[in-house]
Amino acid sequence: MASIHREILIDSTPELVWAALRDVGEVHNRLAPGFVTDTRVQDDIRTVTFADGTVADELIVDLDDRTHRIAYAVVGGSFALRHHHASMQVFPDTDGRSRFVWITDVTPDSFAAPVADMVDQGLRVIRQTLERRPTSAPRRQPQRTSDSSS
Template identity: 70%
Template sequence: MATIHRETLLDTAPDTGWAALRDWGSVHHRLAPGYVTDTRVEDDIRVVTFADGTVVHELIVSLDDDTRRIAYTVIGGSLTPAHHHASMQIRPETGGRSRFVWTTDVRPATLADPIAGMVDQGIEAIRRTLKD
């Protein structure tokens, strides 16, 4: 198994960042437009379509307003590793900014590099989108 961990500062207030992240059915509009081209929700499953055509089915495991954290696991779609679990979190920073934390565990470890590349692209889209 491999762990991919990324943190970045966002030029947005924590409540604004959390509102976008919490709206888990609107990733393609509020969080990472362009990188994610469509999101639809079927019960507690989020179906996400990426710009490269990859489609993943994600089971939402946790949505925690107190810690501003969402956790999910991939359960189907065109990218179905043996194991994929991730969490995203918005933490307050000084000056009214936010820290965005994205941690992903994936198995087999050979998928770490391609998944890390997707995470890095996603973070760039999020940074572009979440600016006050």
């Protein structure tokens, strides 16, 4: 199994970054426009269409407002993955900035390089988007949160 771990600093407050990240149905507008061209949500499945035509059906595993973390797994689409699980989390950094952490585990190992390239490209767009303009008000706000006591 390949594990891809990336961290970047974003010159925006953790609250603004989290507001865009947690708006799971608006990735193509609020988080990574151009890199993601469409996002649709039905129940716990988010279908993401990327600019290159790749489609990923993602099970939203966790959306935690307390820890500013989302976790998801690719469960269908045009990827031929045996396993995919990822999480994105926002932490406060110095001077009002945010530290954005994206961790992805994937098999087979032959997908490590292409998935890492997508993560790197996505992070560049996310940083540009969130530093360039404030995020708009969220349109969809799922109420799912994790309960760490269970």
